[in-house]
Amino acid sequence: MTAPSVVIMRLDPGSTTAAAANALRSGALVARVPAGVIDLSGPGAVACMQGLLTNDLEKPGDGAFVYGALLTPKGMIVTDGWVTRLGETVRIVVPPAGRERAVRIFSRSIPPRLARSLDRTAELTVLRLAGAHSLALAEAARLSTPPAPGRVIATPDGDVARIPEALAPPFVLQIVTETVRADALVARLGAAGVVIAEPAALELARVLAGWPALGSEIDEKTIPQEVRFDEVGGVSYTKGCYTGQETVSRLHFRGHTNRRLQGVVFDAAPAREDPLPVFREDQEVGRVTSIVWVPDAGRWLGLALVRREVEPGTLVRAGEVEARVVSPPLALLRHDPA
Secondary structure, three states: OOOOOOOOEEOOOOOOOHHHHHHHOOOOEEEEOEEEEEEEOOOHHHHHHHOOOOOOOOOOOEEEEEEEEEEEOOOOEEEEEEEEEOOEEEEEOHHHHHHHHHHHHHHHHOOOOOOOOEEOOEEEEEEEEOOOOHHHHHOOOOOOOOOOOOEEEOOOOEEEEOOOOOOOOOOOEEEEEHHHHHHHHHHHHHHHHOOOOOOOHHHHHHHHOOOOOEEOOOOOOOOOOOOOOOHHHHOOOOOOOOOOOOOOOHHHHHOOOEEEEEEEEEEOOOOOOOEEEEEEEEEEEEEEEEEEEEEOEEEEEEEEEEOOOOOOOOEEEOOOOOEEEOOOOOOOOOOOOO
């Protein structure tokens, strides 16, 4: 299985607008998500996904919406993804780099008599709404929304899912709709006051919320606990067996990771180097994984995988730029002139 290429995710000035950043704080934005969409259908679809996913899909019942990952037998992340359950259909939305990898896992692991997988990426579009007032503005656009976090409902506009409760969500609502209907739906949301943004705005929201992404924070050697799966509710320790569970459970109950995902606040623009190592004094202690320019704050922020002993508040150096380690989520800072 080919490993995903790992590069720093970087949003330079101009990648996102001040209006999009402001919408995260005091409004809502909508953007299309580059993603793969794969359905499992059949009487054994839920049980089959339950045996592969780090999170629990059975306990929350029909209408569940959960975040998790598919792992190797040794507990390394193959791809992360968002999973919905409606009747006998389970749907997983994965990053583009994870689509073929997920398809291969399903074709190898799931007996056709129990469930069949169907790659629906070409016919479906994924939209996500982010921002403090996403629910209110979605309702103003006459979009039906789930009554509680962590739920999905089927609507005339498509399957609408509401993110499970999280300290800092990277988005609030996910809509999977037919591609031919996506433009009209986006226009309707825009007319209700939702800022229509590019996918980069959702990447900004993800970094500020401190959530990992395949290809930047996650590579073929990443264990879920290293990239905040415990904090964001991406792994269950009470469900039954799943691929890679032994490593994940042993680490949880008997040990700890040697590195963890933290935030970084840069004093200046970080160098355009990849990899970009992080140093504490003269010791290399990790690497930068994502870098974003927050337009209405005038600051460079990011995420980094650093050694466990590097505590929040520690002064470090990324290349030649000084930075401070902070705990995710990252504040959406605004620096108004005096």
